[in-house]
Amino acid sequence: MAKTYDYLFKLLLIGDSGVGKTSILFRFSEDAFNISFISTIGIDFKIRTIDLDGKKVKLQIWDTAGQERFRTITTAYYRGSMGIMLVYDVTNEKSFENIKNWIRNIEENASADVEKMILGNKCDLEAKRQVSKERGEQLAVEYQIKFIETSAKDSLNVESAFYTLARDIKAKMEKKQKEASNPAGARSGGHQLRNEPQRKPTSWLSRCSLL
C-alpha cells in the first residue's frame, strides 16, 4: 500500500471529567456534535490526517477518562505523546483550577519536551461562564503554554487548536532534524512511515516519542 502520510503525531486530550474532551475530538475528527454523549471509560483514539505546509500529517488523538481515579491507567498512555491538549470547561471553575494539577501530572509522566496547549471549552455557554478568558490567558502566560477558547458545539476554534498544536510539533521536529548534524538522524525523528511497518521490536511508545 502506498504511503498515506508523511508524519504521524500522537496527541492526547486530558482534563477533568465532563469538560468536553470527547466532544472536541468528535468535532475535530468527524466535524459533528452529538448532544447525548456518554462518559469515556478507559481509553480510545481517533485519527485525522491533515495537510500542513504540503505535508500529510496523520494525527492520532487519544481520549481519556477524566476522573482522577483512572489516572493510574491513563498515564500509561502519556508516554510517547508528542502533544497534549489540556482542556477545562469555562463554566466550571474547578476544572480550571485543576489545570495546574494536570500540568504537574504531565511533567511527571510525559516526555519533557511534549508540546502543550490549554483549551477553555464550552465558550458558547456565555451565560454560565465562571472562568473569564483573561484568567485563561494569564494561566497560559504563567506556564508559557498557548491558549485558546473553544466550542465543540459551535465548532469554534477546534480546528485551529489542533492545527496549531500540530504545527508546533512539526516545527520542533524539523528544528531538531536540522540540528542533528548527521543527515541520517533526520529520519529517526518522531514519526514513522506507513511503509516501514512493525519490523522494529522496540515498544510502540518509544517509537513515537521525540528523540
Added chain:
Amino acid sequence: MSRSSSLEDIPDQCKDLFTQDGVLLKACLGRPVTDLNSIGMLCIVQNPDQTKSIEWRPNDLITIDSDAQDQEWAVVNTIGITMSFAKGRRQRTLSGNITSDYATARARIIKISLDELKTFRVTRNNQQMQFSTKPGVWQTTFYFQHGNAEIFVAYLKNHIKTAKTRHDRNTYVVVEPNIESQVLNRSFAELDIFTENTTDVVWNLMSNLRQRPYETTMEAFSKLTDIVYYGNEGMNGKRDVSEEVADLLTKSMSAIEDSTTLTRTDEYEVISVKPTLPPRPSIPRGTPLSTEKWDGLQDTEGRVTEVEGVKQLIFRGGVAHSIRQSVWKYLLDYHPWHMTHAELRALTKKRTEEYFSMKLQWRSMTEGQEARFSEYRDRKSLVEKDVNRTDRTHPFYAGDNNPNLVILQDILMTYVMYNFDLGYVQGMSDILAPLLLLLGNEVDSFWCFVGFMDKIASNFDMDQAGMKLQLVQLQQLLLFASPELAQHLAQKDSGNMYFCFRWLLVWFKREFSYRDIMRLWEVLWTELPCANFHLLICVAILDAEKDILISKDYGFTEILKHVNDLSMCLDVDKILSTAEGIYHQVVSAPHLTDQIRVILGLPTLNISTSTHSESEQASTSKVENGTDRNERNMFGQDMDEGTLEYNGIQISIVTKTVWALLA
C-alpha cells in the same frame, strides 16, 4: 461583558439531536439549480411534537464568521447575535450579519420527516447519502465533505429501524416502528432468506460452508444479526424462528471451529509436546427460568429452598423478563433466599426507611453547608455530569427533564451518603441505569445497586488495585486458554490487557444492548460455574477475535481500536456458551496450574509441575510477587529443564526456546 448567547433562555421547541457539518446539497427534486452545491449542516432534529426529522440547513443561513476560525488565537466574538429561527430553534451563536431576506433563506432548509422516510442509501465510498420518501425516486442527495456518512447513519439508526435490502447492500429500508409483526415479516421478505423453511436454509448454509466457509458464515451471520435484532426487540422470552436458526448456526459453527482448531495444530510439529487443552465442548444455552418454574421453587410461605438449583437454571438460561424484577432482588442479595413473604415485607419496610433517611441527609444540606464541604461538592458534581450522559439515547432516559434522570441522580447521591469514602466513580451510573429501568422503583433499585456494587467494589478502588489485579488475572487465563493470542498481545505491547479495561470496569455494559446486558449480568450474578467467570467471558470474546488479531498482525493501536469497536457487535448467548466451553477445557486440562485454580476459586493442589512443586510451596515470596514459576515458564524466562504431566504421560519441557515457541 455582553452576552453572546441567551441559549438557555430560548424555549427549546426544536432540538438538534445530532449535527454533521460540511454536507453539500448535490440534488434535490423541485429545487432550483441555484440552491444546489451549497454547503450546510445535516441534522437529526426533534420537533415540538416529539417527532423527528432529518434537516439540512445551508451554511449561509447560519454562517459563523468563518474567518474567525482560521485566525490563530481568534478572540471569541462576545458581541455576537443569537438568532433563532425555524420555530424558535436554538441556534448557533452568530457573529456575522443576518441577511434581511431571512424568510427566503429559511425556505432553503430541507426537512425530511423520519415518519415519512422510506429508504436511504450510502454510496461513493460512503460519502454520498440519498434519501427517499417515495419508492423509486431519490429526492435528495447529499455529499459529506468532511469524513463520511458512517457516523450520521449510525446515529440515524438510533432513531429508526432499518434493514438492508437484498439487492443492494448500501440501501437501507426504513422499517415501520410500530408494528412488530410487520417488522419481522418485512425484514424476512426483504432479506429473502426465509422463503424456504428453516431447516433447508440451515442445510444450504452448511453445504455452502464447506465450499466457502468464511464468506458464507459472514453473510449468514450479518443477515441473521439484522433479523434477530430487529425482529426480537422487546419480545423477551419468546423464541422464534430466527432465534432457532441462530442457535443451530451457533452449534454448527462450534463444530466447525473445533475441526479448524485441529487442522491448525497440524501446522506445528512441536505440538506433540505442547500441553494442549482438551477439545472445547459445545454447550448449548438453556431456556430462561420461567414464571412457572420460579413459582414452583418457592414454598407456600415464599421461601426459596433450592437456591443452588435456581442458580444453576439461571446460569444456564437466564431469567424470563417477566420475573426479573423479583429474581434480581435475590441475585443481588437484597432479598435473602430463605425469607418468607412476611419477612420480606418487613425487610422492605426497614430498607425503605433506611433509604429515605440517607436520602434526607443530603437533601437537607443547606447551601452554606455545601459550600464548606468540598468533598461532598466534588462527588455531587461528578454525579450530575454523568447522569446527564447516561444512556440518553435509550427512550427511558431520553429527552430533557426526564424524571428518570432525577431518580438516577437521587439514587447515586444517596449511595454517596451510604458509602461516602467510595463516593461516586465513573461507571457507576452505567451499572445503575439498567437496574432502575428494570425495577422501576427507587428504593429497590438502590438496594440492588448496593448488592451489585458489593460484587464489584474492587473495580472502583482509589488505587485501581482491583482493576489491575483482574487485568493480570485475565492475562494469565488467556495465556493458559489461548497462548498463541496471549503471546501475540505481549509482542504488541498489549500484554497488560488495558484494552479490556472498559469491559471489566462496568461488566460489559458498554458492549451490549440493554436486552443482552440483562442476560449477561444475571448469569454472572449466579457466580457459577466458578469464581471470576467474567474473566472467562473476556477470554471467550478475545478468542473469537484471535484469528483477526493475529492474521492481520494488529499492533498496539489496532488492537485497542478493534476491541473498542466490538461494542454492540457481540452475541451474548454465543459468548456465554463459548466461555463455559473454555471453562471446561481449562479445568479438565491435565496441566492446570495452581495459579489458574486460584483465579477460578478452585482448591489448589500444589502439584502443578513435578519438579518444582516443593520449591514453589516454600517460596511464597515468589507468589506474592505475582511471578510464580508457572508464569515465568510460560514467558520462557528463567527456564530450566523440567517435566510436565499430560494425560498421565510425563513430558519433558525442553528449553526456553521451545517454550517461547509454545507460549
